[in-house]
Amino acid sequence: MAYWVLKTVKICQTAFLRSSSLVAVVLWIACQTETNSYLPYYNTPDFTPIFIDSHADIAKKIPHTISNFSFKDQNGEIFTQKAIEGKIHVADFFFTSCGAICPKMTKHMQMVEKAFPNDPSVVLLSYSVTPWIDSVARLKTYSQTNGIQSKNWHLLTGKKSEIYQLARQSYFAEEELGFSKDSTEFLHTEHFLLVDKHKRIRGIYNGTLKLEMQQLIADIKTLAKESD
Known part of the structure; x- marks a missing residue:
């Protein structure tokens, strides 16, 4: 489930052309349309999109x-949140003995790997559950084995307690959106989460679908263009 919105701005240029033989003025207006896309923010497990285009807000x-x-x-190697500060990251949750959706998720994450x-x-980031x-x-x-x-x-x-707490409370990682299980219950979800440079969630995608990986890649490129 990825959301985006387009903001269109028209930029017009005006030129005056004069003829030496004729007293004439030609007014020329060229308009170009620039389209900027904005990804939403997510604050809650139900992933209600919030669109903001003002840094002050x-x-x-x-x-x-x-x-x-x-x-x-x-x-x-020890890996902490400091390693993702100021960077875009994608997170998913898997386990090596999973024979169902995890192999497909890993294959699709490789699409993102190859794109960047x-x-x-x-x-x-692939967290083991x-x-x-x-x-x-x-x-x-x-x-x-997976290259x-x-x-x-x-x-x-x-x-386990730390991974599960981070998954459910920070990434809102759950198979059913908005549904929070007991922290001891097994965590298994096909969702990929897109997080911006300031560690705010900006997108959720089905990691088993190739088409959604293409959208994820496009959204990463959009985030990369955002100013700090």
Whole structure:
């Protein structure tokens, strides 16, 4: 589910052409249309879109951001929220032993990876929802098996309670929008979440659908053009 809105602005140029042999003035007006797209913000688990085009209103109307965290990636490196500050990131939630939707989600995340090859301003985060099984070594094997090569794609593991809390309270990651399960219940969702440079949620997509990945890629490019 991705939302965007178009704002159209007409820019007109005026030129006066004079003839040396004739006393004449020709008025020429050229109008160009510029179209800018704006992605919404999301504050709540029901993902009601909020459209804001004034930077002055953002801090007041959009209080929700991704909380602090600290996990290990497939290389055994500590990865915290500091690594995504000032960067766009995409998050999903998977587990290495999943034989249903996860392989397709990983394949589709690779579309995003290939669209921004080693771009340090775009980070991909895949959080394991079975961290008691998905050790660093297991995540490393999974990344090698699936050909994950980007330095900016991190498969993360850590304490279950911390991952689940971050997933549900920060990313609103749930199979049913607006539905919050008990924190101990198993978390499994096909959603990809798009987060901007200021750690605010800007989009939600079905990670099993190729068409939605194309929209996600387009929306990342839109975010990259936003001024700070």
